[in-house]
Amino acid sequence: MYLTLHDTLIRAKRRLEPLDPARVRMYVCGPTVYDFAHIGNARPVIVFDLLFRLLNYVYGADRVVYVRNITDVDDKINARAAEEYPGIPLNEAIRRVTEITDRQFHRDVAALGCLPPTVEPRATEHVAEMKQLIEDLVVEGNAYVAQDHVLFAVGSMPDYGKLSKRSLDEMMAGARVDVAPYKRDPMDFVLWKPSKPGEPSWPSPAGIVAPGRPGWHIECSAMAWKHLGKTFDIHGGGIDLVFPHHENEIAQSRCAFHTPQMASIWMHNGFLQVEGDKMSKSLGNFVTIRDLLKEWPGDVLRFQMLMTQYRQPIDWTKIATEQAATALDAFQQVTKTTEGRDGRISSAVLQALADDLNTPLAIAELHRLAGEARKGDFYAACDLKSTLRFLGFSVDGDGLQDFLKRRHPDLDEAKIQALVDARAQARASKNFAESDRIRDELAAIGVVLKDSKDGTTWEIAR
Numbered sequence: 001m002y003l004t005l006h007d008t009l010i011r012a013k014r015r016l017e018p019l020d021p022a023r024v025r026m027y028v029c030g031p032t033v034y035d036f037a038h039i040g041n042a043r044p045v046i047v048f049d050l051l052f053r054l055l056n057y058v059y060g061a062d063r064v065v066y067v068r069n070i071t072d073v074d075d076k077i078n079a080r081a082a083e084e085y086p087g088i089p090l091n092e093a094i095r096r097v098t099e100i101t102d103r104q105f106h107r108d109v110a111a112l113g114c115l116p117p118t119v120e121p122r123a124t125e126h127v128a129e130m131k132q133l134i135e136d137l138v139v140e141g142n143a144y145v146a147q148d149h150v151l152f153a154v155g156s157m158p159d160y161g162k163l164s165k166r167s168l169d170e171m172m173a174g175a176r177v178d179v180a181p182y183k184r185d186p187m188d189f190v191l192w193k194p195s196k197p198g199e200p201s202w203p204s205p206a207g208i209v210a211p212g213r214p215g216w217h218i219e220c221s222a223m224a225w226k227h228l229g230k231t232f233d234i235h236g237g238g239i240d241l242v243f244p245h246h247e248n249e250i251a252q253s254r255c256a257f258h259t260p261q262m263a264s265i266w267m268h269n270g271f272l273q274v275e276g277d278k279m280s281k282s283l284g285n286f287v288t289i290r291d292l293l294k295e296w297p298g299d300v301l302r303f304q305m306l307m308t309q310y311r312q313p314i315d316w317t318k319i320a321t322e323q324a325a326t327a328l329d330a331f332q333q334v335t336k337t338t339e340g341r342d343g344r345i346s347s348a349v350l351q352a353l354a355d356d357l358n359t360p361l362a363i364a365e366l367h368r369l370a371g372e373a374r375k376g377d378f379y380a381a382c383d384l385k386s387t388l389r390f391l392g393f394s395v396d397g398d399g400l401q402d403f404l405k406r407r408h409p410d411l412d413e414a415k416i417q418a419l420v421d422a423r424a425q426a427r428a429s430k431n432f433a434e435s436d437r438i439r440d441e442l443a444a445i446g447v448v449l450k451d452s453k454d455g456t457t458w459e460i461a462r
């Protein structure tokens with residue numbers, strides 16, 4: 001089995017051919033830890049978690065290295081720290097902001113069914129590697145010093161702009177908006193900059209400028225190098241990172257290492273908007289993962305995210321969340337019939353995912369399996385269960401029933417059980433009119449009965 005993935009560099013799908021099949025390597029840009037992650041931030045985490053699971057399946061979990069970084073040095077972090085903790089030293093305030101945000105992020109993504117990556121490097125622990133890269137770029141003539149900054153000279157790289165396919169004019173027009181006076185070329189970007197008083201700072205690369213801190217782009221080049229090597233197989237992130245972030249990562253790594261590529265395949269997930277609008281704090285539709293998790297199980301949110309193929313834009317709506325919950329609950333009702341048995345991961349689902357993570361097709365296959373299972377195919381139920389587990393959903397326990405009970409707090413379990421017992425009595429005395437009446441009464445309040453040889457159970461329908 002091989003994977004075919006869409007590569008932004010060639011704007012087409014290509015077969016994944018690992019540079020070293022014994023060590024399949026993937027890097028994904030992780031969060032900047034200054035604020036609660038919103039549902040848009042969850043998209044790459046879920047998408048690349050799914051790819052990680054698929055790579056583990058195809059190549060063996062011990063042969064896959066998945067690196068997702070944590071950006072813990074950034075202007076936004078500094079600003080947030082100063083705003084939240086005005087009375088304490090900035091470095092201490094930054095530590096608090098990054099620790100709290102980092103902890104919440106990990107809680108959030110674990111609840112969304114995401115496995116921890118193989119390595120989760122932090123920017124502040126890789127300043128030495130960043131400095132090394134910057135020194136090399138200066139020596140090679142790809143970077144220069146100006147007014148206590150070190151800048152990458154975009155003109156020194158003939159094919160700069162290949163990933164985003166932006167023309168030089170377009171990039172110039174974008175860059176000209178606010179051109180710093182020390183830039184030789186408006187498109188040149190910062191590798192190192194001076195810190196303001198009180199901000200975190202490190203001695204500069206080779207002492208060439210004043211103490212300061214690295215720019216954002218260089219951190220990913222440094223962490224990818226440290227944990228994956230000079231070149232690797234897959235680099236992922238949101239589509240908003242193509243330019244300038246990924247373009248600049250490529251420029252730094254390729255020029256520093258004299259390599260024809262940084263990663264073989266560049267994958268980007270599409271945008272996410274909420275109820276038809278771009279998410280923004282000013283519109284009041286800024287939806288954090290934490291808030292959604294107060295209302296919905298993580299499995300439902302994960303399922304909703306995968307209902308759309310990762311490259312397509314998602315409109316995140318409440319209606320779609322309801323649909324995801326309905327579908328997932330139906331699957332989990334089926335998996336409860338497996339009596340603890342496992343099946344095989346559906347090969348049709350694997351094939352769908354191997355074709356550029358075609359999750360809508362994979363979900364269609366789950367529905368087909370569930371249909372077979374409901375018609376009495378025990379093995380289909382077992383396969384459905386194992387496939388759901390492979391996709392990162394919980395299949396043990398009572399599924400969504402506990403959650404549904406919470407959403408219907410008016411349901412009185414004792415009263416329902418009394419009615420269920422009364423119906424059993426009516427059936428035992430062959431009073432079918434009465435037993436049907438009770439069944440209808442329960443259905444009217446959303447309770448569905450299931451009769452089997454072992455008696456009657458009930459569950460809440462949506």
Ligand SMILES: [Zn+2]
Nearest residue numbers: 029030220245
């Ligand atoms: Zn990055």
